Amino acid sequence: MPPGPAAPRAASPPAIGLRDAPDVPAALLLSVLAALCLAVPAAAAPLVAEKVAGPETCVECHLDQIQVWKRTVHNRTFRELPRQPETEAMLLKLGLSKIKGEKQCQDCHFTGQIIDEQYQTVSGISCESCHGAAADWYKTHGDYGPGRTAATEPPEHRAARLAQADAQGMLGPRTLHALGKTCYDCHIVPDEKIVNAGGHPAASPGFSLLTWSQGEVRHSIPREGDKVNPEAPLPRRRLLFVLGAILEVEYCLRAVAAATERGEFALTLARRAEAARQLLEKIQAAAPTPAIAEIVAVAKSARLRLNNRAELLAAADQLARLGRAFADGTDGEKLAGLDPLLPGPDQYKGKVHDPAVP
Numbered sequence: 392m393p394p395g396p397a398a399p400r401a402a403s404p405p406a407i408g409l410r411d412a413p414d415v416p417a418a419l420l421l422s423v424l425a426a427l428c429l430a431v432p433a434a435a436a437p438l439v440a441e442k443v444a445g446p447e448t449c450v451e452c453h454l455d456q457i458q459v460w461k462r463t464v465h466n467r468t469f470r471e472l473p474r475q476p477e478t479e480a481m482l483l484k485l486g487l488s489k490i491k492g493e494k495q496c497q498d499c500h501f502t503g504q505i506i507d508e509q510y511q512t513v514s515g516i517s518c519e520s521c522h523g524a525a526a527d528w529y530k531t532h533g534d535y536g537p538g539r540t541a542a543t544e545p546p547e548h549r550a551a552r553l554a555q556a557d558a559q560g561m562l563g564p565r566t567l568h569a570l571g572k573t574c575y576d577c578h579i580v581p582d583e584k585i586v587n588a589g590g591h592p593a594a595s596p597g598f599s600l601l602t603w604s605q606g607e608v609r610h611s612i613p614r615e616g617d618k619v620n621p622e623a624p625l626p627r628r629r630l631l632f633v634l635g636a637i638l639e640v641e642y643c644l645r646a647v648a649a650a651t652e653r654g655e656f657a658l659t660l661a662r663r664a665e666a667a668r669q670l671l672e673k674i675q676a677a678a679p680t681p682a683i684a685e686i687v688a689v690a691k692s693a694r695l696r697l698n699n700r701a702e703l704l705a706a707a708d709q710l711a712r713l714g715r716a717f718a719d720g721t722d723g724e725k726l727a728g729l730d731p732l733l734p735g736p737d738q739y740k741g742k743v744h745d746p747a748v749p
């Protein structure tokens with residue numbers, strides 16, 4: 392086929408820098424169109440190292456968030472994991488050498504960047520591991536416009552720059568399903584071999600989007616310099632709770648679909664899938680909605696057994712769609728029935744950082 396003119400790719404947004412944008416409406420329209428093109432959720436994909444800007448890039452404007460992150464396991468693991476005896480033992484069993492150099496380990500344990508044309512691990516699990524590779528959007532997503540401040544920026548300009556950043560791959564408050572997915576991409580381990588042969592955990596015991604995002608990971612400091620870091624508001628916590636259960640079932644079904652033997656991997660993840668389905672049923676009983684009714688039916692439709700790949704994957708794919716629609720379309724205000732089920736602060740994972748205490 393003769394090469395035609397390069398077709399615009401759905402994933403590449405219009406090349407407008409907001410700084411030079413003539414004015415808002417055109418930019419807004421283009422950004423919204425680009426965002427619509429991304430309507431189908433992509434499969435779990437590791438960060439593209441070429442597009443990673445690195446946590447140093449965020450320091451300039453997000454010093455408070457960096458201070459929180461510095462204290463987390465996600466950051467400390469960069470130095471600590473390679474020295475742990477468990478790491479050595481695991482690598483030995485798998486016939487691998489250095490954890491930072493192994494493709495099979497890098498994507499979950501580190502952030503990689505291209506420096507001098509070479510892939511290098513530059514940090515542990517960093518801002519971009521959760522918020523998406525930022526090279527395309529980090530300069531513009533927070534740009535109020537020439538001479539403007541947060542207070543004087545027109546609301547349409549704000550909407551336009553954030554829509555543009557979302558279209559360029561920023562995962563954040565408006566794309567909660569995609570943001571939540573990043574956790575499960577790493578915390579449910581989809582690799583049977585490293586689990587059964589290497590002794591790697593099949594998943595983080597007790598992981599849940601709500602409880603693990605509200606502890607040491609929490610960095611909801613409203614404006615730079617504010618000395619508070621409040622937990623997510625109640626309606627948001629309800630949403631995080633339900634979304635976590637949906638993602639847990641989806642990811643565990645995918646893992647069971649990939650399992651080839653009765654071993655630690657298949658057993659642990661089938662058990663977790665079953666527990667998460669039961670949690671979804673409890674959620675539906677406590678705060679019934681048509682959306683969750685459908686999700687429960689799909690979650691229960693797949694039999695948790697080996698050699699059942701097609702059925703398990705079909706259910707997981709449907710859950711991906713329904714989960715996203717749920718996250719985008721649900722108002723946590725209406726889910727008050729869930730409150731007795733919500734885990735409280737005593738179950739949040741790790742110590743919450745208080746910016747008032749240096």
Ligand code: HEC
Pocket residue numbers: 444445446448449450451452453518519522525529530532533534549553562563564565
């Ligand atoms: C030049 C300054 C600047 C840099 C550099 C910067 N940010 Fe921001 N960022 C901002 C501002 C300002 C906001 C607040 C925007 C708003 O709420 O309107 C923001 C908001 C955000 C948000 C929330 C967006 C939303 O949807 O509400 C995320 C997530 C974020 N930044 C991540 C990052 C990451 C990750 C990096 C580094 C790769 C980074 N930022 C680098 C200025 C910056």
Ligand code: HEC
Pocket residue numbers: 475477478479481482485487490493495496497498499500576577578579580581582585589591592594595596
């Ligand atoms: C899909 C993501 C993923 C991949 C791939 C992955 N890990 Fe992990 N790893 C994790 C998570 C998540 C944990 C934390 C588990 C927990 O919460 O207990 C972990 C924990 C570990 C630990 C600590 C275990 C312990 O018992 O304390 C070691 C060591 C480790 N990984 C090594 C490796 C090595 C070596 C590889 C490559 C062969 C690798 N990991 C690949 C996600 C991953």
Ligand code: HEC
Pocket residue numbers: 446449453456457458460465516517518519520521522563564565567570604608610611612613623627
């Ligand atoms: C472990 C995943 C993870 C990491 C690492 C992470 N974030 Fe976040 N970030 C989140 C989650 C989850 C939220 C809350 C989203 C929500 O509820 O809307 C969030 C929210 C934010 C917000 C919006 C806060 C608000 O209250 O509106 C900003 C800004 C932000 N992150 C910047 C950063 C920066 C900068 C870094 C690196 C220093 C970082 N994040 C590291 C997951 C992460």
Ligand code: HEC
Pocket residue numbers: 464465468472498499500501516520521570571573574575576577578600603604606607608740741
């Ligand atoms: C790129 C992979 C990756 C992503 C994305 C990720 N994590 Fe992690 N997370 C890990 C690994 C690996 C560890 C364990 C590191 C270690 O023990 O050395 C970990 C550890 C943690 C811990 C500390 C657990 C402990 O034992 O104290 C918390 C809390 C956590 N993650 C929450 C989250 C949440 C919430 C999200 C999503 C908003 C998330 N993580 C996204 C890979 C990831």
